[in-house]
Amino acid sequence: MQYGISILLSGISLGGQYALIAIGYTMVYGILRLINFAHGDVFMVAGLMMVYLSASLPLAAAIPLMIILAVLLGFIIERAAYKPLRTAPRMSVMISAIGVSYLLQNLATYVTGGLPQMYPALPGLSNQLTIAGVSTKYVTVVTPVLVVLLVAALTQLINHTRIGMAMRAVSRDFETAQLMGIRINSVISVTFIIGSLLAAIGSLLYFTNYQSIVPLSGSLPGLRAFVAAVFGGIGSIPGAVVGAFLIGICESVIKGSDWSVFSDAFTFAILIVVLCVKPTGLFGEKVTDKV
Amino acid sequence: MSEQLLRLDHITMQFGGVVAVDDLELVVNEGEIVALIGPNGAGKTTAFNVITGVYQPTNGAVWFDGAKIIENHPQGKMKKQYKGQCDGLYTETLSPTPDKITRAGMARTFQNIRLWKTQTVFDNVLIAKHCRSTSSVFSAAFRLNRKEEAAQRAQVEELLEIVGLSDVKNELATSLPYGKQRRLEIARALAAEPKLLLLDEPAAGMNPQETEELTAFIGEIREKFKITILLIEHHMNLVMGISDRIYVLDFGKLIAHGTPAEIQKNQRVIDAYLGVADDA
Amino acid sequence: MLNEKKSKRGTVIALLCALALLALVILLENTMKPTGMLFTVLKKGAVYALVAVSMNLLNGFTGLFSLGQAGFMLLGAYTYAILTIPTADREAVYYLYNGSAVNFSLPELFGGGAVGLVLGVLLALFLGGCAAAAVAWLIGLPVLRLKSDYLAIATLGFAEIIRAIFQWDPLGPVTNGANALKSFPTFSSFNIQNADGKVILRLSTFVPFLLAGVCVAVIVLLINSTYGRAFKAIRDDEVAAEAMGINLARHKRLAFCISSFFAGVGGGLFAMFANQAQAKVFTTAMTYEILLIVVIGGIGSISGSCIAAFLYVAASEWWLRFLDTETYIGSFKVPFLRTGFRMVVFSVIIMVVVLFFRKGIMGDKELPDLLKKRQKKATKEAVQP
Numbered sequence: 001m002q003y004g005i006s007i008l009l010s011g012i013s014l015g016g017q018y019a020l021i022a023i024g025y026t027m028v029y030g031i032l033r034l035i036n037f038a039h040g041d042v043f044m045v046a047g048l049m050m051v052y053l054s055a056s057l058p059l060a061a062a063i064p065l066m067i068i069l070a071v072l073l074g075f076i077i078e079r080a081a082y083k084p085l086r087t088a089p090r091m092s093v094m095i096s097a098i099g100v101s102y103l104l105q106n107l108a109t110y111v112t113g114g115l116p117q118m119y120p121a122l123p124g125l126s127n128q129l130t131i132a133g134v135s136t137k138y139v140t141v142v143t144p145v146l147v148v149l150l151v152a153a154l155t156q157l158i159n160h161t162r163i164g165m166a167m168r169a170v171s172r173d174f175e176t177a178q179l180m181g182i183r184i185n186s187v188i189s190v191t192f193i194i195g196s197l198l199a200a201i202g203s204l205l206y207f208t209n210y211q212s213i214v215p216l217s218g219s220l221p222g223l224r225a226f227v228a229a230v231f232g233g234i235g236s237i238p239g240a241v242v243g244a245f246l247i248g249i250c251e252s253v254i255k256g257s258d259w260s261v262f263s264d265a266f267t268f269a270i271l272i273v274v275l276c277v278k279p280t281g282l283f284g285e286k287v288t289d290k291v
Numbered sequence: 292m293s294e295q296l297l298r299l300d301h302i303t304m305q306f307g308g309v310v311a312v313d314d315l316e317l318v319v320n321e322g323e324i325v326a327l328i329g330p331n332g333a334g335k336t337t338a339f340n341v342i343t344g345v346y347q348p349t350n351g352a353v354w355f356d357g358a359k360i361i362e363n364h365p366q367g368k369m370k371k372q373y374k375g376q377c378d379g380l381y382t383e384t385l386s387p388t389p390d391k392i393t394r395a396g397m398a399r400t401f402q403n404i405r406l407w408k409t410q411t412v413f414d415n416v417l418i419a420k421h422c423r424s425t426s427s428v429f430s431a432a433f434r435l436n437r438k439e440e441a442a443q444r445a446q447v448e449e450l451l452e453i454v455g456l457s458d459v460k461n462e463l464a465t466s467l468p469y470g471k472q473r474r475l476e477i478a479r480a481l482a483a484e485p486k487l488l489l490l491d492e493p494a495a496g497m498n499p500q501e502t503e504e505l506t507a508f509i510g511e512i513r514e515k516f517k518i519t520i521l522l523i524e525h526h527m528n529l530v531m532g533i534s535d536r537i538y539v540l541d542f543g544k545l546i547a548h549g550t551p552a553e554i555q556k557n558q559r560v561i562d563a564y565l566g567v568a569d570d571a
Numbered sequence: 572m573l574n575e576k577k578s579k580r581g582t583v584i585a586l587l588c589a590l591a592l593l594a595l596v597i598l599l600e601n602t603m604k605p606t607g608m609l610f611t612v613l614k615k616g617a618v619y620a621l622v623a624v625s626m627n628l629l630n631g632f633t634g635l636f637s638l639g640q641a642g643f644m645l646l647g648a649y650t651y652a653i654l655t656i657p658t659a660d661r662e663a664v665y666y667l668y669n670g671s672a673v674n675f676s677l678p679e680l681f682g683g684g685a686v687g688l689v690l691g692v693l694l695a696l697f698l699g700g701c702a703a704a705a706v707a708w709l710i711g712l713p714v715l716r717l718k719s720d721y722l723a724i725a726t727l728g729f730a731e732i733i734r735a736i737f738q739w740d741p742l743g744p745v746t747n748g749a750n751a752l753k754s755f756p757t758f759s760s761f762n763i764q765n766a767d768g769k770v771i772l773r774l775s776t777f778v779p780f781l782l783a784g785v786c787v788a789v790i791v792l793l794i795n796s797t798y799g800r801a802f803k804a805i806r807d808d809e810v811a812a813e814a815m816g817i818n819l820a821r822h823k824r825l826a827f828c829i830s831s832f833f834a835g836v837g838g839g840l841f842a843m844f845a846n847q848a849q850a851k852v853f854t855t856a857m858t859y860e861i862l863l864i865v866v867i868g869g870i871g872s873i874s875g876s877c878i879a880a881f882l883y884v885a886a887s888e889w890w891l892r893f894l895d896t897e898t899y900i901g902s903f904k905v906p907f908l909r910t911g912f913r914m915v916v917f918s919v920i921i922m923v924v925v926l927f928f929r930k931g932i933m934g935d936k937e938l939p940d941l942l943k944k945r946q947k948k949a950t951k952e953a954v955q956p
Contacts (some may be wrong), residue, residue: 035720084926090719091636092929095866098859099925103918161581219855226724246864265735275721276713300781393816401814408808409935410800417797418804422816424797428825431796432789440797569846 006134007256011103013209015248016143020202021225022240023154023231024074024195030171031234033090037097037148038077040222042196046070046203047119047213048108051169054120067200074196075189083185101219108215116214124209132227139208146205150198151241163190171235212243220264226249227271233284242282295354296321296487296519297342297397302351302516303375304337304543313339313543314376315351319487324513324520326530329540330563335523336402338540339491342521343399344389352385356396356486361385384457394422398480399489402523406473412475413460416447419482453515454478454508470501474508481516488512490522494529506532525551531555539563581939589784596780606644608889612881614758614779615888618840621783622878623864624790624873625833630862631871632794633826634806635715636723638858639707642730643831645853647699647838649737652752652848653745654695660754665747672744674914678756692756696782696839703835704828706733711824727855737850751849758843779840786833791873793829802826855864863921867931875933882932887917 021043028036049069053062054117081100085093158164166187169177178184206221207213228247232239247267254263274281298321303416304312313332319325327335340346342353344361349369353361361546364381365373387395395545398419406414420443434440451457454474459467473493480488493509494502506529513520524530530537531551539547539554541563556561598611629635654677656664661671678691714725720859736742738749746752758775765771793799801822804812813819842848860883868879894913898905924931933941 026584033720035724081926083677083921085929088929091630091870092925094636094723094920095862096925098675098862099918099922102863103915103922104858106911106918108928110909110915113910223724223727227728230721230724261739261750262735265732268725271728272713272725275725279717279721345814347809381636388818388820389813390818392817393814398816399814401811405808405811405814407804407811409807410803414800418800418812418817421797421801426797428796428798428829430795431798432793434792434796436797443797479815501653 002133003256005132006136007252007286009131009134009136009140011206011252012245013140013143014252015228015245017206017239018201018225018228018248019147019244020150020198020205022229022244023151023237024199025222025226026229026232026234026237027167027191027195029229031174031188032082032093034082034093034097034197035226037094037222038081038104039100039199040218040220040225041108042070042074042077042218043095043203043222044108044198044215044218045073045104045212046196046200047207047217048112048117050204050207051117051119051213059120059122063204066204067197070200070203071118071196072192074192074199078189078192079207083188096113105215105219112213112215114215116212119157119211119213119231121205122208125205137209139205143205146201147241150201150254151237154194154198154237157194163187167191187252224264224267227267230271231274231281233281235242236281237282239281239283249257293448294321295319296356297521298354299338299342300352300354301377301380302338302341302353303370303377304334304341304346304376305349305351305369305373306489308372308374310374310543312341312348312540313497315540315543315545317538317545317548319519319521321486321519322409322513322517323511323535324522324533326534326537327521327523327540328525328527328530328537332542333540334543335540336491337543339399339489339523341532342392344387344392347386349373350377350381352381355392359385360387360392360395390422393483393485396484396486397489398485398487400473400476400480400491400493402495404469404476406476408463408465408480410464411461412456412467413447413451415464415475416450416479416482417443419479420447422483423535450478450482454481454512462493470497470504473497473505477508477512481512481518483554486519488520490520490524492523492525494524494526497526499528501525502529509533585939589788590661590899593777593780593784595775597772597774600715600776605773605775612885612889613776614844616881616884617776617779617783618837618844619861619884620877621786621840622834622837622861623868623876623880624787625830625837625877626861627868627870627873628790628794628802628833628864629826629830630865632799632806633802633823634809635823635826636719637726637827637830638723638855638862639710639726639831640834640861641853641855641857642726642733643703643707643834644838644841644857645730645733645737645850646703647696647835648842648848648853649746649752649838649850650699650702650835651695651839652755652842653690654698655691655755656752657754664754665744665815667748667750668743670744671747688760692843696836699834699839700835703838704832707828707831711827715820715823715827727858730855730858732851734850734853744792746850749850752842753845753847755848756843757846770788779844782840783837786836787873787877790829790833794873798822798825830894867921867924867936869931869933871935872931872933872937874938875931875936878932886920887913891916 013217021039024039025036028034046066050062050066053066057065077100081096083092085096125137125142128135128137129138158167167190168180169180169182169185170184224247226235229240231247232241232243247270251263251267254260254266295318299315299317302315303310315338318348318519327338329335337346341348347444348363350364352359359464362381362385365378389488407418410418410449424443430436441526448457451460454477456475456478457472459471464472467475477493497505509520510533512518534551537548537551537554538545539560546559547557548565596613603609622644629637653673657676658674658679661674665671674770677695678687681687681690710729714722717725737746740748758778761774761778762770763772763774801812801817804817805819805822809819818884864879865876867883868875891913894908894916895910896908898908
């Protein structure tokens with residue numbers, strides 16, 4: 001029983017962290033039809049920046065600075081690596097995304113010297129607490145609450161603001177939106193900014209749990225979050241969140257069983273099954289191609 | 292009396308709640324040129340897509356060259372939503388992919404030209420020959436099919452000669468002027484050795500002179516290849532000039548069919564094209 | 572007729588060039604110091620060239636964006652290794668599992684010696700390719716129906732699943748779990764020795780060149796055949812291809828299986844190059860590496876992929892090595908140089924190629940095309956003095 005609760009708790013918190021990354025994937029995909037392979041690495045870099053900033057600054061200054069820098073990184077990546085390829089075939093943009101991911105990972109290896117970095121303990125998040133006889137960190141409880149709050153705020157933004165309306169229009173029809181005078185580039189930038197912001201917050205929560213960061217720390221959580229986004233229906237924010245929680249719980253169940261070697265394999269198996277059975281995911285909209 | 296080559300039986304195509312083609316009955320006899328006309332959105336291209344296997348019809352059957360090639364009836368969600376007629380008349384589901392239908396002897400062109408852009412004129416036509424090739428991957432890769440390959444190349448040369456494109460055969464397909472691209476698309480379809488050629492608005496975007504040339508060209512093709520043609524077209528000069536029979540669609544329904552002379556006099560057709568005055 | 576004659580002449584010239592290259596390799600290998608970096612680069616470059624070309628067949632010529640190459644290489648590498656480890660060495664290699672479940676070795680089955688070695692290695696490589704192709708066929712059934720980017724992520728996922736399965740402990744007696752397989756015949760096993768064990772003729776670079784060269788030649792033949800043309804038609808316009816009688820499912824599966832077959836053979840060769848086969852090497856990063864080679868060489872250019880493979884390997888293993896070591900000029904320490912800097916510079920170069928030289932080295936042209944163009948220009952100039 002206790003074991004079950006502890007697995008469930010860690011699954012929910014993991015799911016929440018994936019949700020924050022998955023939103024970035026799903027929003028970018030919704031607008032640019034691009035799998036932003038570099039998103040997981042932005043998440044990793046945000047974690048590393050926290051390590052280095054907290055070494056020299058008080059946490060109260062380090063956290064906001066880290067978030068700002070991560071957002072800036074997301075913005076710059078879009079402007080430098082994706083914007084010039086706006087009219088290029090989709091394959092080129094995806095290759096560019098893979099290139100950025102490769103660059104960020106190599107940069108991280110260079111800076112850290114390839115050694116795992118210890119994430120700083122964050123007061124309030126790292127402290128222990130006991131729920132139903134299971135001892136865990138505060139972050140486990142904070143994560144789902146924070147996710148719900150952030151998603152609520154994001155939905156408000158998308159449904160009730162001018163920029164939100166522009167985003168919805170662009171995701172519907174890129175070219176028409178452009179013809180209707182929507183400034184595509186600023187919409188896309190905002191999308192990347194929001195995605196990176198959420199990834200930065202996600203990294204705060206995720207690495208408080210896992211503590212050590214290596215240059216490849218971003219790639220697998222990134223892929224899992226992407227799977228979550230597909231599972232929920234790519235382009236749909238609530239879908240990404242639900243998918244992420246499901247993936248998180250599944251992963252933590254499998255990690256607790258004898259089949260832990262297959263936890264990643266299982267995630268991908270889900271992906272392939274979803275793609276083949278219901279490519280639109282749980283909440284996705286059906287798109288038909290015209291001949 | 293010539294034989295029926297293509298027959299559509301009660302073909303209905305419903306997208307969600309919209310019936311795009313409603314209970315269409317159509318016959319094309321061997322050697323004929325038949326035109327399918329109608330105002331924009333009448334369901335002509337949808338009918339084409341059903342015949343060529345791009346869409347699976349909601350209800351009805353298609354017969355080609357003496358065999359039933361397509362059949363379907365409302366299934367699943369469609370059972371409740373179905374608004375067409377002849378529900379329950381068909382029980383089988385037969386929906387081959389477009390490539391099978393092409394190999395059965397139909398080839399089409401597209402409303403918006405779809406040539407293979409990075410290939411030369413010659414290769415565009417040669418690739419269409421692939422579906423008639425009998426060699427396996429191994430024999431093709433290790434050049435054991437020399438004879439077949441040489442024969443196909445010769446046929447393509449000949450075909451390009453006939454359609455008047457042999458002087459540009461080594462150019463990229465997309466570098467050709469618009470009219471020649473249309474011609475090339477028809478040549479490509481002919482290379483698949485069809486019994487029935489389906490032309491989807493072959494004169495779209497052409498000026499009167501080009502249209503005239505095309506009309507002559509289609510006539511020539513029929514003579515030289517002894518081929519049957521079903522075409523969709525808006526240019527009435529072309530349609531009236533070469534068609535043996537004409538079918539008229541409006542809002543998915545067949546409103547008239549007959550010889551060009553009959554169609555020109557048909558009041559319903561005139562109404563559909565010009566609109567009926569509300570106060571009439 | 573004229574065309575045919577020309578193409579025949581082209582084939583002869585290409586064959587002569589290939590033979591000259593092979594002869595040059597043997598010559599170099601037997602005259603220069605065999606431990607030089609050059610030979611590592613040549614061997615690895617040959618292997619990577621084959622794998623890059625196999626990926627190009629799929630990504631460049633059929634328009635299917637697949638990221639499963641490392642997974643198929645893994646299958647080839649393991650099949651090759653499992654089938655060729657000498658029975659006497661199995662105990663030592665599989666010491667954690669008390670010996671191997673597979674208790675034969677192909678080179679020995681063929682009677683050992685030089686003949687057994689050649690036949691055994693060839694058959695094992697071939698079977699490695701077949702294993703990869705068979706798995707590709709199975710994977711292809713559900714996955715090939717997916718659209719471009721979904722296909723990429725699904726194949727990536729499959730490669731990860733394959734990697735996890737091969738590291739799974741219960742399969743240890745076959746795959747040696749997470750440990751490396753070794754002691755199988757490698758490229759240097761092909762060096763010819765005299766009775767005293769002294770090498771009289773080095774063939775360790777020649778062998779990968781020959782094998783990779785033959786495979787690439789087969790791919791080129793395929794691409795220029797009627798099937799290759801069908802693949803290109805699918806890449807250019809799927810709807811038109813289907814309307815012209817090309818069975819999409821069948822041709823996509825064909826391209827996928829053939830590409831995987833050669834990736835599997837490449838995996839076997841990679842194991843021979845690395846002297847070991849270990850699942851953890853065949854990561855997504857490896858697929859990315861190969862993809863980047865294809866991009867640098869030009870998507871849709873076989874000769875581009877080959878040239879880029881050698882350039883890439885040479886740059887990463889040899890020419891840029893100095894970036895990884897701290898260097899002093901006099902007492903001045905050159906800034907930035909330390910472990911990892913090479914890869915940073917490297918990825919920046921790649922980004923520059925991706926962003927500013929989108930066509931790569933060759934675009935979609937081949938080497939002969941470039942020569943032809945020059946000829947045309949020359950004749951034009953001759954005509955218009």
